[in-house]
Amino acid sequence: MTAISRALASDIDVRAEVRIDTMARKDRKWYLTDTFSRHYGPFDQVIVTAPPAQARDLFTNSGLMNLASALDGAVPAVQPCWAVAVHFESAPGAEFEGMRPHNGVLSWLANNSSKPGREDHGQWWVLHATSQWSAEHVETHADQVIDVMLDAFREITGFDSMPDETVPHRWLYARSDGDDHPGCLWFPAEGIGLAGDWLSGGRVEGAFDSASELVRTMNQ
Ligand SMILES: Cc1cc2nc3c(=O)[nH]c(=O)nc-3n(C[C@H](O)[C@H](O)[C@H](O)COP(=O)(O)OP(=O)(O)OC[C@H]3O[C@@H](n4cnc5c(N)ncnc54)[C@H](O)[C@@H]3O)c2cc1C
Structure with missing residues (x-):
């Protein structure tokens, strides 16, 4: 199951075994901190591809309550x-x-x-x-x-x-099991996007379509 994503990621910098705990914004840049207090950034924008429950935890920990509550409907559907x-x-x-x-x-x-x-x-x-x-x-x-x-x-x-x-x-x-499939979520004011199979009908094709849709939306 991981062969496709490994091939797609072969020439990009991927950090595995890293759980992002919080994200903070300063001067319109995002700074991420993982569960071992290691820091990453600055980044112009952040794409979160975690399932909605984990994305909501991340937003809640980061004080991004409007983003967290946008996921309230999706969390119990998974x-x-x-x-x-x-x-x-x-x-x-x-x-x-x-x-x-x-x-x-x-x-x-x-x-x-x-x-x-x-x-x-x-x-x-x-x-x-x-x-x-x-x-x-x-x-x-x-x-x-x-x-x-x-x-x-x-x-x-x-x-x-x-x-x-x-x-x-x-x-x-x-x-x-949710039947609301917006494709992706993009919050332009914050510069945060969400992609994942749960936004596009499930399965690997859904994850791919969701990511493609998010990139299209961000580039508009
Ligand atoms: C048992 C099983 C069998 C399946 N078989 C098939 C199949 O045969 N064919 C098919 O098309 N689909 C199959 N699927 C579905 C497929 O696995 C999913 O559709 C696909 O993995 C979804 O990709 P995704 O990128 O949206 O999410 P995921 O693959 O769930 O990736 C989300 C990632 O986010 C990470 N994450 C979460 N929180 C954080 C955080 N705070 N910081 C950093 N990272 C975080 C998670 O660790 C995870 O690696 C199967 C699923 C299951 C459960």
Whole structure:
């Protein structure tokens, strides 16, 4: 999933593992401070591509209350997603490579090993839980989540072997159920823009379209 953004970013200065905590404006320039009190800037403009809850925290910490409240409607619309990757030594023999089962627990299952260029030994399957189930189990221990999601997988495929590897991941800000998709948000007086999939219908294409739309808007 990161191959496209890594390629696009190959000739720009990207600082990873940096969480911006506050932003402050002086003489029409922005200065950013991270959670280790390291400073960045000055910058003419700032583009925030964090999910709305994290963007709102950043604006609140920075005393930018009008920007923070502009995100109040978007924050609750973003739902979590429990995802589990499971590896089977012998292929489950499912008659499909991907499925949207909507069986109350799982919203998506995919045979990752069927994707082009994979030469996996055995088969990797990716299971996503529904937004509702994920929200109800957001604090449930990962081991228990794996058990329930695997049971649901077995029920659908009839395959009851145990996987030899499981990789759970809880995405707190996974999917936006909101139906308001302005494309991007641009606050010209402050010189702050927001882009992200949640502003443009979700998924990677949404993130790309949102960023393109923001750049167009900023250049007008
Ligand atoms: C389990 C799962 C599977 C998916 N599978 C697919 C798929 O197969 N195909 C597809 O098209 N889409 C898929 N998606 C959706 C896709 O991942 C998203 O649409 C895409 O990542 C959104 O990109 P984004 O740049 O808007 O936000 P994100 O990728 O969420 O990036 C936001 C970034 O902001 C960072 N951040 C937050 N706060 C701060 C801060 N204060 N300072 C600095 N950085 C901060 C976060 O750490 C994060 O890296 C999947 C999503 C999930 C959860």
